[in-house]
Amino acid sequence: xxxxxxxxxxxxxxxxxxxxxxxxxxxxxxxxxxxxxxxxxxxxxxxxxxxxxxxxxxxxxxxxxxxxxxxxxxxxxxxxxxxxxxxxxxxxxxxxxxxxxxxxxxxxxxxxxxxxxxxxxxxxxxxxxxxxxxxxxxxxxxxxxxxxxxxxxxxxxxxxxxxxxxxxxxxxxxxxxxxxxxxxxxxxxxxxxxxxxxxxxxxxxxxxxxxxxxxxxxxxxxxxxxxxxxxxxxxxxxxxxxxxxxxxxxxxxxxxxxxxxxxxxxxxxxxxxxxxxxxxxxxxxxxxxxxxxxxxxxxxxxxxxxxxxxxxxxxxxxxxxxxxxxxxxxxxxxxxxxxxxxxxxxxxxxxxxxxxxxxxxxxxxxxxxxxxxxxxxxxxxxxxxxxxxxxxxxxxxxxxxxxxxxxxxxxxxxxxxxxxxxxxxxxxxxxxxxxxxxxxxxxxxxxxxxxxxxxxxxxxxxxxxxxxxxxxxxxxxxxxxxxxxxxxxxxxxxxxxxxxxxxxxxxxxxxxxxxxxxxxxxxxxxxxxxxxxxxxxxxxxxxxxxxxxxxxxxxxx
Amino acid sequence: xxxxxxxxxxxxxxxxxxxxxxxxxxxxxxxxxxxxxxxxxxxxxxxxxxxxxxxxxxxxxxxxxxxxxxxxxxxxxxxxxxxxxxxxxxxxxxxxxxxxxxxxxxxxxxxxxxxxxxxxxxxxxxxxxxxxxxxxxxxxxxxxxxxxxxxxxxxxxxxxxxxxxxxxxxxxxxxxxxxxxxxxxxxxxxxxxxxxxxxxxxxxxxxxxxxxxxxxxxxxxxxxxxxxxxxxxxxxxxxxxxxxxxxxxxxxxxxxxxxxxxxxxxxxxxxxxxxxxx
Numbered sequence: 001x002x003x004x005x006x007x008x009x010x011x012x013x014x015x016x017x018x019x020x021x022x023x024x025x026x027x028x029x030x031x032x033x034x035x036x037x038x039x040x041x042x043x044x045x046x047x048x049x050x051x052x053x054x055x056x057x058x059x060x061x062x063x064x065x066x067x068x069x070x071x072x073x074x075x076x077x078x079x080x081x082x083x084x085x086x087x088x089x090x091x092x093x094x095x096x097x098x099x100x101x102x103x104x105x106x107x108x109x110x111x112x113x114x115x116x117x118x119x120x121x122x123x124x125x126x127x128x129x130x131x132x133x134x135x136x137x138x139x140x141x142x143x144x145x146x147x148x149x150x151x152x153x154x155x156x157x158x159x160x161x162x163x164x165x166x167x168x169x170x171x172x173x174x175x176x177x178x179x180x181x182x183x184x185x186x187x188x189x190x191x192x193x194x195x196x197x198x199x200x201x202x203x204x205x206x207x208x209x210x211x212x213x214x215x216x217x218x219x220x221x222x223x224x225x226x227x228x229x230x231x232x233x234x235x236x237x238x239x240x241x242x243x244x245x246x247x248x249x250x251x252x253x254x255x256x257x258x259x260x261x262x263x264x265x266x267x268x269x270x271x272x273x274x275x276x277x278x279x280x281x282x283x284x285x286x287x288x289x290x291x292x293x294x295x296x297x298x299x300x301x302x303x304x305x306x307x308x309x310x311x312x313x314x315x316x317x318x319x320x321x322x323x324x325x326x327x328x329x330x331x332x333x334x335x336x337x338x339x340x341x342x343x344x345x346x347x348x349x350x351x352x353x354x355x356x357x358x359x360x361x362x363x364x365x366x367x368x369x370x371x372x373x374x375x376x377x378x379x380x381x382x383x384x385x386x387x388x389x390x391x392x393x394x395x396x397x398x399x400x401x402x403x404x405x406x407x408x409x410x411x412x413x414x415x416x417x418x419x420x421x422x423x424x425x426x427x428x429x430x431x432x433x434x435x436x437x438x439x440x441x442x443x444x445x446x447x448x449x450x451x452x453x454x455x456x457x458x459x460x461x462x463x464x465x466x467x468x469x470x471x472x473x474x475x476x477x478x479x480x481x482x483x484x485x486x487x488x489x490x491x492x493x494x495x496x497x498x499x500x501x502x503x504x505x506x507x508x509x510x511x512x513x514x515x516x517x518x519x520x521x522x523x524x525x526x527x528x529x530x531x532x533x534x535x536x537x538x539x540x541x542x543x544x545x546x547x548x549x550x551x552x553x554x555x556x557x
Numbered sequence: 558x559x560x561x562x563x564x565x566x567x568x569x570x571x572x573x574x575x576x577x578x579x580x581x582x583x584x585x586x587x588x589x590x591x592x593x594x595x596x597x598x599x600x601x602x603x604x605x606x607x608x609x610x611x612x613x614x615x616x617x618x619x620x621x622x623x624x625x626x627x628x629x630x631x632x633x634x635x636x637x638x639x640x641x642x643x644x645x646x647x648x649x650x651x652x653x654x655x656x657x658x659x660x661x662x663x664x665x666x667x668x669x670x671x672x673x674x675x676x677x678x679x680x681x682x683x684x685x686x687x688x689x690x691x692x693x694x695x696x697x698x699x700x701x702x703x704x705x706x707x708x709x710x711x712x713x714x715x716x717x718x719x720x721x722x723x724x725x726x727x728x729x730x731x732x733x734x735x736x737x738x739x740x741x742x743x744x745x746x747x748x749x750x751x752x753x754x755x756x757x758x759x760x761x762x763x764x765x766x767x768x769x770x771x772x773x774x775x776x777x778x779x780x781x782x783x784x785x786x787x788x789x790x791x792x793x794x795x796x797x798x799x800x801x802x803x804x805x806x807x808x809x810x811x812x813x814x815x816x817x818x819x820x821x822x823x824x825x826x827x828x829x830x831x832x833x834x835x
Contacts, residue, residue, distance in 0.1 A: 251796040270618060273605075274797060335601035399779045402618065402793070409599040409619050426779035 059556045061242035062531065065256055065265040070544030071225075071247045075205020076216055078193040079150055081157040082205070087542025088447055090549045092227065094193025094210035097125055097144065097174075098186045100448050102537050104351050106186040106489060109235075110139070110194065110211075120181025120485050125174045125189075131234050133196045133211050141168035146197040148176065158188075159451075181485035183492040187449040213238050213552045223247065229552070238552030245548070257526045264533065265526045266543055268403070269337040272524060280529050283522040284547075286539040287351060287446035289344040290407055291517035292395060293469030294320045295438055303463060307434045309470045313393060314440070318374035320513045324360055325367035326418045327411065333519055336406040340524055344517035346500065346508075350538055353450045353493045355500035358517075360509045367418050376419070384419035391420045396435055397442040399426035404442040407518055436469055443468070446520070446541035450496045454480050456515065457499070457507055471514040475505050523547070530557040571823045578816040582635060585813070589632020596621070596629035596782040608801050615801035617790065627806045629782040631813055637697065638763040638817075644702035645763070646709060646756040650745075653713025657721065658740045667714075671707045679704055683766055684775045697776045701763050709755040716748050750828040757821035761814040768810060784810050 074080035076093055083091030090099065097111040114125040131139040148166035151158070162182040169175050176185070199209045208216050213235070214227035225245045229238040248256060250271075256262045257276050264282075272281060294314040301309045314320055329343035342349070345358040376384040376391050384391040395411055397404040405426065412422035432441055445452055458480050459465055459472045466472065476499050483495035501508040507515070523539045525547065534553035539546040589596075604620040606612055614623035656667040674682065687700035717740075720726055729739050770776040771785025779786055784806055791802035 251793055254796050270794070271797060335604070400774065402790070405779065406599075406601075406619050410601060413599060413601070424780055 060240055061244070062240050062264065062551065062554060063244045063246065063262045064548060064551070065246045065248050065253045065262045066544050066547075067253075067266060068222075068247045068249060070245075070542075071222070072205070075203075075219075076208040077205035078147070078191075078195065079154040080205060081155075082208075083193050083545075084151070084155070084188075084191040085157045087544055087546075088191045088449075088540055089542075089545035091191070091193035091210070092212050092214045092548065092551070093208050093216055094195060094212045095131065095139070096191065096193055097127065097189040100187070100190050100537065102535065104448055104538065106190065109190075110144075111189070114186065116183070116185075116487055118487060120183060120487055121178050123176040123178065123185055124169075125176070127172050127174065128234065129172050131211050132232060133199070133209050134215050134230055134232065135196070135199060135209055137196060137198060139194065139196070139211050140171050141174045142171075143197050144168065144174045144194055146200070147192065147194045148174075150195070150200070151192055158191075160188075181487075183484055183486045183489060184450055186489060187451070190448070214243065236552075239555050240551055243548065243551050254526075263528045263531050264547070266547070267524045267526055269340045269521075269524060270402070272338045272340055276526060278529060279526045282525045282527045282533065283340050284525070284536050284539050285342060285350075286520050286523050286541075287349055287448075288444065288523065288539060288541045288543070289347060289349065289446045289517055289520045290404060290442060290444050291344060291347070291515055292408075292411070292440040292442050293436055293515050294323065294440055294513070295436075295469055296320070296471040296512060296514040297465070299438060303437065307437050309437045309465070311438050312389070313391060316374050317512060318370045319376070319391075320516075321509060322367040322370035322374070322418060323415065323420070324509050324513050324516050325363045325370065326415060327516060327518060328362045328364075328414055329519060330362070332407065332410050332414070335410050336403060337519065337521060340522040341519040342522070344520045346517055347445045347452050347456055347515070348450065349517075349520055351448075351450070353453070353496035355497040355506070355508065357501040357506075357510070358508045364417055371418060378419050382419060383421045393420055393422045393440060395422060395424045395440050395442060396427045396432055397424060398432060399428055401442075403521065404444070408442050411518070433468075440516075441469075444541050448537075448540050450483070450492070453496060453499060454484070466514075469514060471512065473505060473507070473512055475502070476500075476507060476512075532557055568827060571827060575820050575823045578820050582813065582816055585628055586632045586635040586639075589629040590636070592625045593629050593632070593782070596626045597780065598622075605799065607799075608805075614805045615799075617802055618794070623787075623802065623805065626782045626787060627784070627809055630784040630787055630806065631809055633777075633781070633783050634764045634767055634810070635813065637694075637701075637767050638760045641698055641701040641705065641763045641767075642756050642759040644698070645705040645759055646752060648702065649706040649709035649713060649755070650748075650752055652706065652710040653748075654717060654740045654744065656710070656714040657717030658736050658744075664714075667710070671711055674704060674707050679766065680769060683770055684773070687770055687775050692775060693778055697767055697770065700770070701766055705759055705762060705766075709752070709759065712751060712755060713748055716751060717744055720744050720747055754821055754825040754828065757817065757824060760817040760821070764810070764814055764817070 072080070072082050072085075076082045076091070078084050078091060078094065083089055083094070090096070095110045097109060098114070099107045099109045101107045110127045110131060112126050112128055114123060116123050127141060127144060133139055145166040145168045148163060152160040152163050162178055162180055162185070164177040164179045166174055166176050178185070193210060193212070195204060196209055206219070211234070213230055213233050215230050216225065217228045218226040223246065227243040227245070229241045246256070246262060250268055253265045254267060254271055254274070257265050257279055260278060295309070295311040296315060296317075297310040298312050298315040299308065299310040303309055333339060333341040333343065345360060346354060348354050371384055376386045379385040379390070393415070395408040397408040405424065408424035412424055415422045427435060435441065445456070456468060457466055457471065458477055460467050464472055479495050479499035479502065483492045483499060486492040486495055500506050501511055505511050507513065523543050523546070527533060532555045534550045536547070537549060598621065600620040602620065603612070603616050604618055606616040608615045612622055612624060614627055616622055617626075652667050652671075656664045682704050683700045686703055687696035690696035690699050726739060726743060729743055767776060768783070768785040768788065771783050772789045774789070776785055777783040787806045788803060791799070791806070794802050
């Protein structure tokens, strides 16, 4: 024991000596370190003081962050969904014949004039002659005709069945021969980018050549796309000379904001209570709506593929009306979207073809009265019953979509007030479409074309029912057919409105109300405080490319 | 003092600790089952609350009480673990016995099957089976049951091969007792302790695998209160500083797994004759 203690003392002394020695040396190195640190700080300072200057020099570039699903899988080819896909937007690289104005009426891009024949079967469009592709070749009517014929042949994501063929009657005139009257053709023309016939091949998506505001400079798949302004653009020269788009998941995008690595970054309402210095939260109104379908026929029948159709509870129009009255949209917006949304009453709120009669006031008393009237009386446990059946409804939402999950949950909570026993259930898209034929599903819609009304409410020829949820109303069908056949766009707006409600029948609260619309989700972005994002059009469904529709007009303050 | 010390030994400590673990796990399982409806309740007026007295584990983006949700999730995990471990043990027992008793051809076949299952990464096979069975509860149960029996089957086969050479089995054979009867009547009681320990040690695996495939989106559906669902949901909110969504459920999952592991190990030691004198 004693020996050990001596050893311990010796060890301590040795240690002390060593640290002392170290201390001396360490002192030297420390000062050295300090020096190097200082110089590096200086450098940093220099770098920082430089950076505003470089920022000054680069005041014409912007870094935008979008979600990974916004990256076009097949590249920047309109035939494979660029611009004209599920989520429509302006194609930037290519020019389009028409454009949608800020109020969603139609304006001209390449076109100088368009005419439709009396029977609606021929569209004649004249185009400007001063436009060239970025490789120097002039853009002619031949290219336009080629583009549309190619789109008709190959487009897998957009409907071009109404087009029979396109031909160039002379260098500046294109004639579209239609298979059926289609008055809203200009809305299709607004998203179809014109490709050059001489430079179009299977890898066009990777090396797009267009005549639009921007040139695609670089694309690192899975990471970023860099656009540079087209120096020979025929229109107003873009203010932003360089646009970099990064693709990131929601949480990574937020981290990029915190690290101050991007200028404008998409985000979701769940992040809206956060604060990031130097950034402000921008909120853009949209027609990006969420709602659910209520199958309008009783159960018992099956589709050709053997999928069960209809729902006995929701086939009663009084029940559907009661549900629509019993939804408190304002509360839902506060609950689920932290206030960043607007109430939705139709699939096309605020569009030129919106029927204002769709608007419905929250009225739980009237809703309960309707349920009573329909024969659904309150049972012992607070759940309504009729003929021994309980008022039950399962709301399906796409698994992984937390906003729709929360909307489904809040709908269930609100309907409990009416005595309806609801339940939310997540499902994959592989089964969701089929299940929606007999149960409500939380959908997201909203596009800059009235065709959306047609897709949702118009019956299909084969089944006699609407495609996404069983419903049919001949009058509604007729109005929409007339709207498509109408020779002027303005007249067609009126007919689209009548399809929704004509004073007698329709798809609104007073009518059949086969779909309930809940909210339009504001699109949220973290934006640098000194970035001036020009006034936006109402964003459609798809929280992605719509933000850069007018990136050429953005500026730094 | 010495009196107590003599009466109290490590084996007894082990038994007591084991009993506590079992009671804890059982009460979690039962409580979770009782509160399974409450765990689904959403109340948006109390969303995103940090842990407080009323909600010790906080609440999530739909105002669900994370304490109840976590317990319900753990309960689901424990019951699922119980079921799958039991099924796996039965498969392992049958396979192990069959391999050892039914002769060369059966032995080769079963060993081949074991190698086949073990050759494919567990989680991959699990995802494949679960996905093919349509995910959800059934998919997870079948997936885990069909992937976890192999090592226990191997163990039992080895044990039975040894037993086959022992005197009393040979005598039974000579007496003309059928192979099946020998296996059930004379071998099964002998391998029961290994089987039991194997079964319990399978629990943590089963629970973790359930959590991981659910986390990856191939297991239970997202509205169910399962630990995997809770953890994968909370990932999104970590960046916003909502740490409580992942921390408590994660810790409790680890605790559950450790407790099961402890019970298994302890049981193994207690039943092992070599440890009898500690």
